[in-house]
Structures are given as structure tokens and as C-alpha cells.
Amino acid sequence: MHQPVAKEQEAPSELAAFLAEQEQKSLLRFLTCGSVDDGKSTLIGRLLYDTKLIFEDQLATLESDSRKHGTTGEDIDFALLVDGLEAEREQGITIDVAYRFFATSNRKFIVADTPGHEQYTRNMATGASTADLAVVLVDARQGVLRQTRRHTFIASLLGIRHIVLAVNKIDLVDHSQEVFERIVADYTAFAKDLGFATLVPIPMSARYGDNVTMRSDNLPWYRGATLLEHLETVELDAEMGEKPFRFPVQYVSRPNLNFRGFAGTVASGSIAAGDEIVVAKSGKASRVKRIVTGDGDLTRAAAGQAVTIVLEDEVDVSRGNMLVTPDARPHVADQFMANIVWFDENAMIPGRSYILRTETDQANATVTELKHRVDVNTFSQEAAKHLELNEVGLCNLSTQSPIAFDNYGENRVTGAFVLIDRLTNSTVGAGMIVHPLRRASNVHWQALDVDKKVRADLKHQKPAVLWFTGLSGSGKSTIANLLEKKLHAEGRHTYILDGDNVRHGLNRDLGFTDDDRVENIRRVGEVAKLMVDAGLIVLVSFISPFRAERRMARELMEEGEFIEVFVDTPFEECAKRDPKGLYAKALKGEIKNFTGVDSPYEVPERADIHLETGGRSAEEMADTLAAWLRERGYC
Template identity: 80%
Template sequence: MRNIAEQALAETQAAEVQDIRAYLAEQENKTLLRFLTCGSVDDGKSTLIGRLLYDTKLIFEDQLAALERDSRKHGTAGEDIDFALLVDGLEAEREQGITIDVAYRFFSTSKRKFIVADTPGHEQYTRNMATGASTADLAIVLVDARQGMLVQTRRHSIIASLLGIRHIVLAVNKIDLVGFDQTVFERIAADYKAFAGNLGFESIVPIPMSARYGDNVTRVSEHMPWYDGPVLLQHLETVDAQPSAENRPFRFPVQYVLRPNLDFRGFAGTIASGTIAEGDPVVVAKSGKPSRVKRIVTYDGDLKQAVEGQAVTIMLEDEIEVSRGNMLVAPDARPQVADQFQAKIIWFNEHALLPGRSYLLRTETDQVNSTITELKYRINVNSFAHEAAKSLELNEVGVCNISVQSPIAFDPFGENRTTGAFVLIDRLTNATVGAGMITHSLRRAANIHWQALDVTKHSRAEQKHQKPAVLWFTGLSGSGKSTIANLLEKKLHVSGRHTYILDGDNVRHGLNRDLGFTEEDRVENIRRVGEVARLMADAGLIVLVSFISPFRAERRMARELMEEGEFIEVFVDTPFEECVKRDPKGLYARALKGEIKNFTGVDSPYEPPEQADIHLQTVGRSPEEMVDYLEDWLRERGYC
């Protein structure tokens, strides 16, 4: 009897294992659709996802009990279950009845697997919507039937278009609150198609629905006999929204180099597009050096072939240099490599994007210093019109030219969403301030090369018996910058040194006469002066730059133009009250009366240096004392 029982148990366990394997095989063979819900505040995005999960029976009994309990506490659906609470997991979301963060949910039907991103509708959290859209194949744009299209409807649709989404479901929600009116639905659908006609979507499928009650979500609604299109789930199960990996060239961004021993050198990463097999030829994107694939290594063993989305380690037949930030690519379909390109940018920060300001640009694996060289235009989210602009404010979208410190390898975003995307990072706060999509390289950049010159900076400076330097005097108006710089130059000139002063007021009479005092113009003012100072340092001069230069980011940008040790930041630290008291040009009096706008220290900020090379506290010290200190400082370090 015992043997029979053991045999029966073994057969049961074997059957269970077989069932599990069959289930896993079935899941592996299903296609995956990534989609997001977006639109304006309170259009029902979270409720729709909750309804999908409920109707597809993907909520466990304990989850359902918790949902019923939470609905009584936080719900907004009366006695009914508030399905939005399934994805609004943050306490702040439940208390306010809004979505703040991006919530991802996985579910599966008999035909397909899904990953859905529930994104916030509030304008304040537009960056989170862009995060959800960056990996989606399809977007469900919800519109409240009572409200029609709103600004966020348009903004989210434009962002979806920019981020490469080509399939849209226009979910005209809460149709029950307008009496299931066909006219309302058709008017909203027509308005949306007219707006989105130039956004490049391959398909726009309008569906009237009530997410709260499930009409046309997973079942045909008996309240709308006039609608003969698909219900939402049916469309999601059948839409062909994923591009074929076979048609896209091989791209393998190198994330890191593995060298556990002398016999193994592999390049780890995730295949961004295409396929690769043992023996296939590859090229290093930036250098153009060729090789062949020797092995494709994974944790579970070597592979003969790997495809898009797989994380692998590739070994090459040749010992060639491939570092993080580079790509292995198909020899017959290489990406572009350039240090200047055009891109569309979505701005996420409360401080505006300013041309001329320096940001860190981070791609899938690379990171370089970058500058917005030109803001070509802003995109109006209501009309899609191209508007002239000097800056991009929070949540605005624009087209810019960008210059990076060293060339990067990329594909246009429309061809490859992985290798054509980037984010911009604020250099001081390390915050993500913008997301970008590269459209094309600026071909003119390929025609410009550094000309080798026989007379070098070193030889020019050696002839003058000095080291080139840029002393950057920064401080409030009236702090004494120009006085100290002028006295220092006189003293250096008497001792036979070769110098030049760039003074803020003097430069604005010529080189920068076209610039005003807005934040954008101040950035451009410093950019130009920094470039001139760099050229003068290249001539072997000691350059004294006397500018308020109120922003740390621009002073950092100027520093990075120079060689190591060449830029010397001198903080002329005079309290605001003392500057107002001195007021040598009468500017503070006028600014405090409101006669001068954008005056530093009054209605425009000054960001003092955090770690200046030289800190001059002027109160109680004469200009001559400080000049003596500066001359001694320069002499001790071999500048003069």
C-alpha cells in the first residue's frame, strides 16, 4: 500500500511539474504589449486599469477584500468599488484622489501579456507621464465625455508622439454621465483626430466607455447599440503595435566590461535592437574597428544567437578597445557619430532651459557635457504650432541644437527609441531636468576640424615668462571687482607681465551690445566672454575677467573651457547692504525703486561660489591690501 501511495504521489507531482512547464511555455509564446493610460486629471485612468484587472479576474480574494475596505475609507464611487485604488498605492494619492507616481501592472489573458503604466494627469507630474510613455507601444488617451479635450489631453498626446508611440486608443470615458450620447462621442472623436492628424500616429481608435461600470472595457455595452467597434480589451489583444526586431540593425550598448581573469574579456549589456550570432561581424561604433563575435555568454550558458531585449555578454575574437558608452553595431548599418545634433526636448524643471547653459547629457550608457547651442522653436501644445522662444519653461516642448563635449553614437529616435533618447542632468543638483529625442546630426559639424598650429599656448606663454591664467572676479555690483582687477593689472603690467581685462560694462558696449539682462541673455553674455577669455589664455596672457556672473552653472561652464589650473575663481565678497551703501553708479537706488528690472541682488538672484579658489572679504580691507595678496598668490604658484 505504501508503494502504491508513493507512486501515486510521484505521478501527481510529475503531472503538476508538467502543467507548470506547459503554462510557462504558453506564457513565453504570448506576445507582450506595453501600454499606458494618460490624459487630464480625473479622466478615469486608474479606474480603467482597475476595471481591466477586475474583469480579467486578476485580483486575488484578499486584494478584493482590501479594495472593498479601502473603497469605504478612501473611495469616491459611493457604495461601489473604487477601482482606482488598485493602482493609486501612495497614501497621498488616496487622500487626494489623484495619481502622482507611475504605477506599473502586469496582467495576462489567453491571447496576450500586458504591462500597463498608469500615469498622472496633473501638469506638475508631466515628467512621470513621459517616463511611462518612454517604453510603451500604445497609449490610451482618456477624455472625460463631459469635458472634452483639455490642455493635458493635447500635451500628453504630443509627448506620446515625440516618444515614438504610434498607436492611440481614444477612450471617451464617463459616457454614462452624458446619457450614452452618440453625438458627444462623435464630436470628441472628430476633434481629437483633427488635432492629432499631424502627430504621425499609425492608428487612432476611438472607443466610448464607462470605466466605472465596465461598458465597452471588456464586454460590449448594451447601452450603446449605435457603437459597432471593438471593446478595449479586444483591441489590446489584437493590435499589432510592435516593430519587427528582424528589420532593425544590430545595436549593443556596452554597459560594462567584464574581466574576471586573463582569459576572459567580455562586454556586458542588453541588445537594443536586431539579432547577433556566433561568428557575426561587428564594428565598434565610435572607432570603426571591426571584429567578430567569439561567444555569447549568459548565466545559463552560451547562446548561438541572441535577440533584441536579451541581456548578454559578448566576447570578440580580437583584443580591441570597447569601453562603457560605446556600442557594438552591424558593419553594414552603422549609427551616426557626431558631437552636434538636433533634438526634441521635454523640459521638466521649474528653472527654465536656457541656451548656452551647460548640462550633463546621459544616453543609454554614455554621459557627456553638453550645451544647448540654439533653441530653434517651442511647440505649442494646443495648436502644434512652432513658436519663437528664448527659453523652455516647465512642461514645455521644443526643438534645440545641442553640442556635446565628445562625439556620441546614436540613431535618430524615430528609428531606434533606445539609442536615440537621452536625459539632461543639472550639473549642480544632479536632478533630471529634461528628456530628449535626437532627430538628426548637424552635418555641418562634420566639416569643421581643429587646425593644427605650430606655435602653441605653452610657447607663447614661455616667451612672456608667465603661465596663462584666467582670474574670474565675481561678486555683486559695487563689490569692488573692477577696482581690484584694474589695480592688479597695473601692478602686473609694471612688473612686465602680459595681461588683459575683460570688464562687464566695457564688453557690453561692443561684443555683447545686443544682449539685455534677462536670465537667458546673462547666460549668453558669460558664454561669449568665456570663449574670448579662453582664446586670450591660448595667446599666453593673464586674463582678468570682471563680471557679476551671478549663476554658478555659467561660472562652471567658463571653468570647463580652460585647462586644469588655468581658471581661478575670485569671489569678491561684499555684503549686499555695503554694496547698496556704496552704489557707485546709482544703480541700486534705481533698482530698489523699480526703475531697473532684473538687477542682481534686488529682483534677480546671485549665487555665491561654494568653493572659490580665492575668497576676498572686502569689509575692513583696502583694495591695495587685496591686490598685494593676489599678486603673492599668483607668484607662489608660478603664474608670474
């Protein structure tokens, strides 16, 4: 009667022991990468199959899918285990990043299968951002390819310290030792200066399992470890728990008047109740009063744990700030150098404004300088004005407000960021901070007793920028000139910044490429801001074809100071007027990068004033603008 009870009591004990054993195992995060069709998905599928982590129903489905979508004849196509998208199965390629978990008696693993196609390089960078080791596959028939080099270089940039060079499909070259050694020599020659701690070459056939989990009789000349043996034994770098304490604040928890905590995930290091901490951006110090979780308070929290920290003092901390250890603080700066991997089909242009987003913080940011682009074949540094899709470059960046960060080489969580396009909200680049720029560390704002309001009050007007935008020949300059005459007659203090005139002085060094147009508007926006600070009404007449740059100029000003005036004249009418003969030359191909002909004009989506010029005189439209300004108290 008592025997079943004893067994029931024993089962939970065995489960608890098993779970405790799993907790003690180390975790290795790794990814497979390389060029297209090198066998990355097949390798992961083979690992899962050989470690007996495929259930019978999954195996039955895999056999069925292999007959339908497979590329291996009568054999099981292991790639289908991780190529889950229908588009991937139809094309026989990997598009998205697929993550899989598996474990052996020695270690737990999370593997990311990343795409090999060049157009999906951004997905590979995503998978590499959290990996400790990269398995770089090379097709024994193809050798080292451009994408092999690109993925290897990106892996080094993203802080991966361990590489396995998996020379796959060795069966298709008759298990040749000579082919293997030639590929290893080629790969190590270009990777030797990338800073990897280990680089282990392994010949294998993922399809047949040679040297994946078991040694192969087909490769008697190879005496090294199998892939799984190496993955189980490779020594990882220092754990995040050994690094200085970093706690990016995700949100402030205030459920009632008696509780104020800071919620987030410990990025690195550890903290205990009673420990002293510092708020990164302000330098304010306090002590940890409580470490709160849903399961009760903790005495200590370590890297990877999601907790809410309650402090002893009422210090100002908000989302995006960081709680840190007092004796090893992060950098707090608004200028820094970073490596950037560009993801977008539209080029990265210095001077253009993006949203920079870190683990929990964000700020408007501008790439102030592209120092060089890296050739992924030779790793040489090349002069460049912009970065195209999948290119890598070293850049200086400036943020609108200071952010807290570490150098990426010291902390991959707090040293990374992404760049977001301000109009589409899509991720266009990933960055790894190299170090802060000290150039502005001893330059501070000088307090002035005479401010913008005092200057404007003396002139009896409210300062503003009227930003006239439209095609060449639309009438911008004519209308702006007439408006200034009317305002001047009323005793207003004004100034016109005209596109053509400014290019004879301030911007005489700029051409008409997209890069130069962006810098053209950036400079004019900064000058207009200074003039507004002087209390003037500034009339800016520039084609300014890109919405992003017009928005950048708006954000330099305070609320209500930037007035976008869209002078809407059809292309045909502008070309007909052609006051400077530019359209005729552009249409003949004599002028390149001419807006409206071979360079785009992005129509304002929500202009403050929309002037449709058809059937209206410039004098009439100037009167409309003057009345608009009077009605709103500008003059």
C-alpha cells in the same frame, strides 16, 4: 502505488507547457494618459478585476480601502488598485507612474498608469517612453482639454504609433452618441497630423465596465470592439529584434587576465558568435568570439537580452561606446537636433551647460539654439528664448565629446537622452534626437606647431584666468585693474575682460535677462580660453551671477587654469557705494533684472580665492592676489 508518481511527473510537464505557451505570447506595453480625473486609474483597476487578476485578499483590502478612501459611494473604487501612494489616495489623484502586468489567453500586457496633473507631465513622459500604445482618456462631460492635447502630442514625440481614444464616463451623459461623436471629431481634428498608425475611439464607463472587457447593452449604437478586444488584436510595429544590431556597452568585465568582455543589454537587432561587429565611435572592426551569460554561452543574442560579448581582437571599447552591425552604423556626432520636453521649474536656457545622458553614455552638453517652442493647443511653432516647465521645443545641442546615436524615429532606445542639472543632479528634460547636424562634419582642428606652452614659456609665466565675481559695486573691476598694474610692472603679459567694456562691443546685442546673461558668460568664457591659449594671464571681471555658467567657464579651461575670485561685499555696502547710480534706479523699479534686487546672485560655494572686503583696501587685496599667483608659480 505508481499512480501518484505518474501525477507528480505530469505536473512539471504541464507547468513547462504553460510557461512555453506564455513565452510565445506577444507583449503589448501601453499607458493610460489624459487630463486629471478622467478615470485612468479606475480603468486599469477595472481591467485587472475583469480579467480575474485580483486575489481574494486584494479584493478584501480594496473593499476596505474603498470605504476609507473611495470616491464611488458604496461601489468598489478600482482606482485604489494602482493609486498606491498615501498622498494619491488622500487626494484622489495619481502622482507617480504605476506599472501593472496582466495577461489574457491571447497576449501579455504591461500597463503604465500616468498622472493627469500638469505638474506631473514628466511622469507621463516616463511612462510613454517605453509604450507601444496610448489609451487617451477623455471625460465625456469635459471633452478634449489642454492636458489631453499635451499628452497626445508628447505620445507622438515619444514614438507611440497607436492611440485608443477612450471616451470615459459616458454613463454621466446618458450614453449619448452625439456627445461621443462630437468628442471624436474634436480629437481627430487636432491629432490627424501627428503620424499615428491607428486611432480607435471607444465609448466606455470604466466604473461600471461598459465596453472595457464586455460589450454594453447601454450603448447599442456602438458596433466596434471593446477595449480589451482591441488591445489583444492591435498589430504592433516591427519588433526591436528586426532593427539593426545595437549593443550599448554598460561596463567592461575583466575578472582575470584571461577574460575581457563587454557587458550590456542588446538594444535592438541580434548577434551571433562569429558575426562581424564595429565599434561605433572608433570604427574598429572585430568578430564576436563568445556570447556569455550566467547560464552558459549562447549562439545568438537578441533585443532585450543581457549578455557579455567577447571579441576576437583586443579593440578599445569602454562604457558609453556601442557595438554595432557594420552595414548599418549609428551616427557619431557632437551636434544634433532634438525635441525636448522640459521637466524643471527653472527654465531651459540656451547656452547653459547640462549633463546629457543616453542609455550608457554621458557628456557635457549645451543647448546652442532653441529653434521654436510648440503650442500644445494648436501645434503651431512659436519663437521663444527658453522653455518653461512642461513646454516642448525643437533645439540644437552640442556635446563636449561625440556620442553614438540613432534618430529617435528609427530607434527609441539609442535615440533618446535626458538632461541633468549640473548642480542639483536632478533630471530636467527628456530629449528625442531628430537628426545629427552636418554643419561641423567637414570642419577639423588645424594642427599648430606653436602651442600654448611655447607661447607661455616665451612670456615666462603660466597662463590662467582669474575670474572675479561679485555684486555690482563690490570692487571687482577696481581690484582687477590694480592687480593688472602690478603684474604689468613685473613684466607679465595680461589682459582685462571687464563686464561693462565687453558689452560695448562683443556683447552689445545682449540684454540682462537670464537668457542673455548666460550667453554673455558663454561668449566671454570662449574669449578667455583663446587668450589663455595665447599664454596670457586673463583677468575677467563679471558679476556672472549663476554658478552653472561659472562652472561652464571653468570647464573650458585645463586643470589649474581657472581661478575663481569671490569679491565678497555685502549688498548694503554695494548699494551704499552705488558708483554708477544703478542701485538707486533698480530699487525704484526703473531698472529691471538687476542682480541682487530682482534678479538672484548665487554665491560661490567653493571659490579658489575668497576676498572679504570689509576693512580692507583694494590695494591690499590686489597685493594678496599677486602674492597668491607668485606662490603657485603663475608669475
